[in-house]
Amino acid sequence: MAAHTTSKTINIKLKIWRQESVKDAGRFEQYSLDNVLTNMSFLEMLDVLNEKLLKEGVRPVEFESDCREGICGTCSLMISGQAHGPVRGATTCQLYMRSFENNDTITIEPWRAKAFPVVRDLVTDRRAFDRIQMAGGYTGAKTGPHADANAILVPKDLADRAMDAAACIGCGACVAACPNASASLFTSAKIAQLSLLPQGHPQRKERAIRMVGQMDKEGFGSCSNLQECEAACPKKISIQNIAIMKREYLFAALAANFREGMGSADGGA
Amino acid sequence: MSKIDLKSGAPEGPLAQKWDSYKANMKLVNPANKRKYNVIVVGTGLAGASAAASLAELGYNVKAFCTHDSARRAHSIAAQGGINAAKSYPNDGDSIWRLFYDTIKGGDYRARESNVYRLAENSVKIIDQCVAQGVPFAREYSGELANRSFGGAQVSRTFYARGQTGQQLLLGAYSALMKEVDKGKVTLFPYREMLDVVMVEGKARGIITRHLHTGEIERHAADLVILCTGGYSRVYYLSTSAMNSNVTATWRAHRRGAFFGNPCYVQIHPTCIPVSGSHQAKLTLMSESLRNDGRVWVPKKKEDCKKDPSQIAEEDRDYYLERKYPSFGNLAPRDIASRAAKEVCDEGRGVGESGKAVYLDFAAAIKRDSESVVREKYGNLFDMYHEITNENPYKNPMRIYPAVHYTMGGLWVDYNLMTNLEGLFCAGEANFSDHGANRLGASALMQGLSDGYFVLPFTVTNYLGTYAQELLKKVETSHPAFEAAEQNVKDGINKMIAVGKKGKRTPSEIHRDLGNVMWEYVGMARTAEGLKVAIEKIAQLQKDFDENMLLNDDQNLNSNLQVAGRLADFLELGALMARDALAREESCGGHFRVESQDEGEAKRDDEKYAHVAAWEYKGKGAEPVRHQEELKFENVKLSVRSYK
Numbered sequence: 001m002a003a004h005t006t007s008k009t010i011n012i013k014l015k016i017w018r019q020e021s022v023k024d025a026g027r028f029e030q031y032s033l034d035n036v037l038t039n040m041s042f043l044e045m046l047d048v049l050n051e052k053l054l055k056e057g058v059r060p061v062e063f064e065s066d067c068r069e070g071i072c073g074t075c076s077l078m079i080s081g082q083a084h085g086p087v088r089g090a091t092t093c094q095l096y097m098r099s100f101e102n103n104d105t106i107t108i109e110p111w112r113a114k115a116f117p118v119v120r121d122l123v124t125d126r127r128a129f130d131r132i133q134m135a136g137g138y139t140g141a142k143t144g145p146h147a148d149a150n151a152i153l154v155p156k157d158l159a160d161r162a163m164d165a166a167a168c169i170g171c172g173a174c175v176a177a178c179p180n181a182s183a184s185l186f187t188s189a190k191i192a193q194l195s196l197l198p199q200g201h202p203q204r205k206e207r208a209i210r211m212v213g214q215m216d217k218e219g220f221g222s223c224s225n226l227q228e229c230e231a232a233c234p235k236k237i238s239i240q241n242i243a244i245m246k247r248e249y250l251f252a253a254l255a256a257n258f259r260e261g262m263g264s265a266d267g268g269a
Numbered sequence: 270m271s272k273i274d275l276k277s278g279a280p281e282g283p284l285a286q287k288w289d290s291y292k293a294n295m296k297l298v299n300p301a302n303k304r305k306y307n308v309i310v311v312g313t314g315l316a317g318a319s320a321a322a323s324l325a326e327l328g329y330n331v332k333a334f335c336t337h338d339s340a341r342r343a344h345s346i347a348a349q350g351g352i353n354a355a356k357s358y359p360n361d362g363d364s365i366w367r368l369f370y371d372t373i374k375g376g377d378y379r380a381r382e383s384n385v386y387r388l389a390e391n392s393v394k395i396i397d398q399c400v401a402q403g404v405p406f407a408r409e410y411s412g413e414l415a416n417r418s419f420g421g422a423q424v425s426r427t428f429y430a431r432g433q434t435g436q437q438l439l440l441g442a443y444s445a446l447m448k449e450v451d452k453g454k455v456t457l458f459p460y461r462e463m464l465d466v467v468m469v470e471g472k473a474r475g476i477i478t479r480h481l482h483t484g485e486i487e488r489h490a491a492d493l494v495i496l497c498t499g500g501y502s503r504v505y506y507l508s509t510s511a512m513n514s515n516v517t518a519t520w521r522a523h524r525r526g527a528f529f530g531n532p533c534y535v536q537i538h539p540t541c542i543p544v545s546g547s548h549q550a551k552l553t554l555m556s557e558s559l560r561n562d563g564r565v566w567v568p569k570k571k572e573d574c575k576k577d578p579s580q581i582a583e584e585d586r587d588y589y590l591e592r593k594y595p596s597f598g599n600l601a602p603r604d605i606a607s608r609a610a611k612e613v614c615d616e617g618r619g620v621g622e623s624g625k626a627v628y629l630d631f632a633a634a635i636k637r638d639s640e641s642v643v644r645e646k647y648g649n650l651f652d653m654y655h656e657i658t659n660e661n662p663y664k665n666p667m668r669i670y671p672a673v674h675y676t677m678g679g680l681w682v683d684y685n686l687m688t689n690l691e692g693l694f695c696a697g698e699a700n701f702s703d704h705g706a707n708r709l710g711a712s713a714l715m716q717g718l719s720d721g722y723f724v725l726p727f728t729v730t731n732y733l734g735t736y737a738q739e740l741l742k743k744v745e746t747s748h749p750a751f752e753a754a755e756q757n758v759k760d761g762i763n764k765m766i767a768v769g770k771k772g773k774r775t776p777s778e779i780h781r782d783l784g785n786v787m788w789e790y791v792g793m794a795r796t797a798e799g800l801k802v803a804i805e806k807i808a809q810l811q812k813d814f815d816e817n818m819l820l821n822d823d824q825n826l827n828s829n830l831q832v833a834g835r836l837a838d839f840l841e842l843g844a845l846m847a848r849d850a851l852a853r854e855e856s857c858g859g860h861f862r863v864e865s866q867d868e869g870e871a872k873r874d875d876e877k878y879a880h881v882a883a884w885e886y887k888g889k890g891a892e893p894v895r896h897q898e899e900l901k902f903e904n905v906k907l908s909v910r911s912y913k
Contacts, residue, residue, distance in 0.1 A: 007546075037548065039545055039659075041657075045548075047548065048548055051777060054775050054820075055775070060829060062826055066344070066513050067342075067346065067347045067511045068551045068553075069553050071346050071433065071435075072344070072346050090656060094656050096656070096657075098659065119826060120482075120826045126338050126339070130341075130447065130459075133443075134450050134451045135451065138444035138445060139401065139403045139444070141401035143722045145394065146394075146400070146401040148397060149397045149400040149406075150358065152400060155408075155412050156408045156409065156410050159405055159406070159407070162405040163430060163431060163437075166405050166430075167433065193405065194403055197403050197405065199402070199403040
């Protein structure tokens with residue numbers, strides 16, 4: 001009945017990207033790991049490998065993880081060509097070894113994108129996302145007394161759609177999966193959340209212009225509707241958000257160019 | 270050694286007016302002067318991000334530090350179920366008083382009345398604040414906010430955003446923080462770990478950090494320091510805390526003289542996914558909200574334990590929470606539900622391969638409300654369970670077991686949330702203040718945000734106003750105190766690296782051993798004898814750490830070096846927790862002394878122990894000193910905590 005009580009073991013080969021620092025050239029190294037329990041998570045398997053390497057005097061593989069329950073967005077591995085591995089709607093930390101077969105060779109790489117430079121091995125620097133967020137991913141409400149929470153009524157369907165977008169964990173799988181290394185899914189999720197909710201309306205034009213501008217400045221590519229991002233997203237964020245972002249951006253840009261007569265960018269949504 | 274009789278410093282007067290009275294009489298700093306003051310906030314979870322954003326909005330210059338690339342990844346993000354607030358929207362008799370009372374009672378009468386009342390007052394404002402930020406709380410078809418119930422309460426006062434409430438509240442606070450970063454009022458220092466507090470002329474004036482990627486040791490000066498660095502559950506190795514959660518910031522402050530309050534108060538959460546093997550580094554929580562609809566049971570007969578649960582007849586099942594606590598049933602508070610689970614497993618009625626699990630069964634809810642209703646409420650949690658265990662909880666009951674989840678203890682703070690060291694504040698899970706000996710569900714988020722949004726902006730201003738002139742004399746990082754603190758940090762790292770070249774045991778192995786000792790002897794049931802064993806065993810592990818640890822010597826990005834540095838502090842903390850548990854010869858909340866019970870229920874000793882224990886560090890290996898703060902209950906009557 002229960003797979004986690006009747007775990008079997010497999011032997012695997014790992015091809016892991018090793019790179020000392022951003023300045024150094026990287027290379028793949030091969031490792032073998034025998035008797036891997038299939039009820040281990042993928043990251044627990046790497047923990048086991050690292051303990052082994054440390055004892056053998058080999059520098060352990062640096063990788064990032066924190067909550068190990070799929071919500072902090074810290075873990076970020078390209079596993080045999082798929083961001084977060086073969087299971088849909090899951091982060092690397094939610095991937096289990098039961099997804100692999102005996103004698104499989106598994107390739108592990110960092111996210112590949114110009115805007116996410118490699119720090120060491122599988123660790124990349126994703127601070128570009130913070131700078132996009134900084135450029136308007138907020139409502140501007142200051143700490144202090146506000147109207148009673150129920151004074152703002154939000155229709156349930158809009159609240160649910162806003163929550164769908166807000167579920168983004170900022171892991172960067174969308175960028176890693178996109179052939180253009182576009183950050184459109186990430187950026188649009190925040191823009192969409194705040195355009196769907198009335199609280200986000202006062203600054204929506206400025207937000208769309210600035211966040212999209214920052215995204216371009218960071219060196220992320222453009223969206224060409226390939227939908228790889230949605231397929232790789234561990235939170236199944238919809239590319240509908242990208243459509244919302246494009247409309248928000250268009251309205252805002254038009255409003256900026258033709259201030260008179262285009263005052264209706266606050267409508268719709 | 271003379272003992273200090275600690276005082277909270279809460280204003281006199283009726284409970285409901287204390288906080289208003291504080292605010293009416295606090296010192297202010299005029300807007301033009303605020304920009305002359307610099308504040309350091311360490312940690313960017315709910316407490317840290319909300320404090321940093323709010324203080325920056327007031328006009329102070331804030332430096333915010335986190336270990337991640339981004340403030341958004343702090344472990345507050347993993348809180349699932351919800352946040353309590355005395356809004357009384359469901360019209361079911363809730364009030365600020367009742368939230369206050371439930372929290373004091375839930376904490377088994379070991380928290381400070383004044384702080385808890387302020388927390389309940391602030392709860393109402395938190396919801397308004399978060400909605401203004403665009404936090405997408407669950408809503409009814411009317412467009413109004415939805416509520417659900419949590420343990421230890423008979424009203425519905427929990428606000429939620431699916432099973433991701435912590436994520437949404439943290440992203441709200443994070444967005445407010447990034448707004449201030451954009452304005453230049455907050456400077457973010459990512460990838461930094463705080464390794465020491467710098468005290469100058471009796472006041473906290475800065476910190477020493479290590480850049481986790483470059484290994485650089487840095488000095489940062491300010492006019493005060495706020496630690497919002499979370500709890501210390503990972504002293505148990507296996508817990509629901511994140512891999513990088515640690516006690517280092519508060520422990521290093523403790524070494525500098527800050528008292529550690531009630532270290533033995535640990536929350537063991539009843540509904541976690543059971544341990545499956547020694548490779549595990551972390552456990553996963555299943556939200557308490559599941560107990561709204563899930564029924565907890567084990568077989569009545571031992572011989573049924575290995576059977577398929579569907580083959581066990583209704584009359585052969587023991588719904589032990591419903592049986593023992595009829596008025597709260599499956600929503601009994603966490604400490605009580607955890608102990609009850611341990612008890613039935615110790616009787617040999619646990620299920621699963623290890624016999625260390627109980628069932629959490631949704632069959633009745635699915636039959637009553639349909640699978641789609643259950644899916645709507647708990648879908649993501651069921652999916653999570655399925656992913657981890659490879660079992661379908663819509664078909665089979667979940668198997669759960671208690672795991673360490675939260676620490677009520679932390680740095681001792683007064684009513685201002687200031688430690689006994691002037692200018693060193695501590696907020697959120699890192700302090701000891703509001704939950705007594707047991708925290709109620711959905712109250713951690715409430716406390717983190719209350720501290721950050723609605724307490725520290727006032728108490729920090731009061732502190733700066735009080736020492737306005739003195740603090741205008743800026744301390745430079747060239748000050749000898751910074752020099753000495755930096756050297757102290759470097760010495761510690763160099764020593765670990767030197768040992769690491771010839772040692773045999775990895776930091777994770779030693780940490781796992783420490784965790785086993787803590788779980789066995791300082792876990793759900795504690796005895797004087799066992800606690801003494803724990804202290805001895807930890808001393809042996811300390812020896813392993815000091816003499817036989819294996820490390821790779823990379824001075825820049827080196828995860829093992831980080832783990833080792835944190836382990837150094839966990840080892841000392843673990844010993845202190847055992848000492849604290851030994852000194853408290855009563856049972857209260859999460860602290861269960863086997864010697865002090867009434868037919869399995871915790872038996873308090875209010876005569877001797879209605880106080881906070883605040884420990885003073887006396888040097889490595891030296892006996893710490895236990896100070897006390899008497900708890901005065903002027904508004905609630907101390908009674909036996911009954912959920913029957």
